[in-house]
Amino acid sequence: MQEFQNVQITCVGHSGSSLLNLILGAHSQITSTGELMSLQTVYSYENCACGRRLGSCPFWQEVIHRVTTAVSIPPDRFSEVLPLRDGAYRHRRTAGQRCLELLLLTANRRALPILKSLVAGVRRSLFAASNNYDILAAVAELAGTPVVVDSSKNPVRTRSLFFAHPDNLKVIHLVRDGRAVAHSWVKAYGKFDYAAAARQWLYRDRAIRLAIRDIPKNYRIRVRYEDLCRSPEIVVERVCYFLGLKYEPEMISYLGGDRHDVHINLRPLHQQSEIRLDEGWKEEVTPGQMSQFARIAGRLNRLYGYE
Numbered sequence: 001m002q003e004f005q006n007v008q009i010t011c012v013g014h015s016g017s018s019l020l021n022l023i024l025g026a027h028s029q030i031t032s033t034g035e036l037m038s039l040q041t042v043y044s045y046e047n048c049a050c051g052r053r054l055g056s057c058p059f060w061q062e063v064i065h066r067v068t069t070a071v072s073i074p075p076d077r078f079s080e081v082l083p084l085r086d087g088a089y090r091h092r093r094t095a096g097q098r099c100l101e102l103l104l105l106t107a108n109r110r111a112l113p114i115l116k117s118l119v120a121g122v123r124r125s126l127f128a129a130s131n132n133y134d135i136l137a138a139v140a141e142l143a144g145t146p147v148v149v150d151s152s153k154n155p156v157r158t159r160s161l162f163f164a165h166p167d168n169l170k171v172i173h174l175v176r177d178g179r180a181v182a183h184s185w186v187k188a189y190g191k192f193d194y195a196a197a198a199r200q201w202l203y204r205d206r207a208i209r210l211a212i213r214d215i216p217k218n219y220r221i222r223v224r225y226e227d228l229c230r231s232p233e234i235v236v237e238r239v240c241y242f243l244g245l246k247y248e249p250e251m252i253s254y255l256g257g258d259r260h261d262v263h264i265n266l267r268p269l270h271q272q273s274e275i276r277l278d279e280g281w282k283e284e285v286t287p288g289q290m291s292q293f294a295r296i297a298g299r300l301n302r303l304y305g306y307e
């Protein structure tokens with residue numbers, strides 16, 4: 001297996017991970033995968049960033065061929081035999097899956113052998129993490145880049161990857177003003193009112209901080225989406241330094257390279273727009289909603305520098 005660097009972008013949804021993923025993937029030494037953990041569920045019907053259906057994209061077909069050949073199964077049994085998602089990685093979770101999620105987030109590496117022997121869910125999650133890792137390795141080998149960036153975002157999965165391969169994981173924790181995220185959620189998903197969206201932001205970001213708490217400090221970095229949009233060169237240079245790579249100015253136009261990102265918002269790629277911070281939410285969030293947010297999640301938001 002080729003040596004490569006596994007880089008996970010983790011953040012709450014609607015925090016700008018698609019943009020960061022596209023920018024990083026434009027580096028000559030990085031392949032971005034988009035939301036890799038969705039490869040399995042969207043494989044048959046969704047488009048790859050190259051414009052083909054994922055199921056007929058030669059890049060992903062070859063990746064799947066390699067990982068299935070390694071375990072001697074036919075490629076069409078990939079979804080069934082090599083799951084990339086497990087209970088704890090899903091959006092809709094049962095109470096049992098939530099317990100498993102909490103267990104994985106709060107456990108430390110010393111407790112892992114005993115948890116693995118006692119809890120089938122932990123074994124399943126680690127198996128899924130190991131399958132994800134094999135796919136990342138196959139991507140690195142096929143693309144010929146030493147770094148692979150995956151913007152699956154999910155903190156439980158990030159933690160499982162840390163458990164499975166602790167020495168090969170760098171994490172980019174992307175944050176965005178929680179008031180903007182909550183607003184974006186209300187607009188995108190009718191089921192949330194603003195207070196519920198604020199609570200979700202708080203809950204999900206806490207899960208991320210729990211997931212990465214014991215990853216050594218030089219293996220994780222926090223990036224604010226607003227800084228990325230306002231000063232892309234400075235922020236991207238800092239991320240490149242973190243990854244041990246030299247900054248390439250072409251990254252900012254994020255159009256370069258042979259792209260095969262999975263399940264991310266490709267609008268920035270297709271519109272070729274310049275990086276711009278949309279602060280329309282400031283006009284649209286009502287004073288009442290602002291107070292609601294301050295009560296629910298104001299403290300964490302201030303911790304990230306959002307006043």
Ligand SMILES: [Zn+2]
Binds near residue numbers: 049052260
């Ligand atoms: Zn493709």
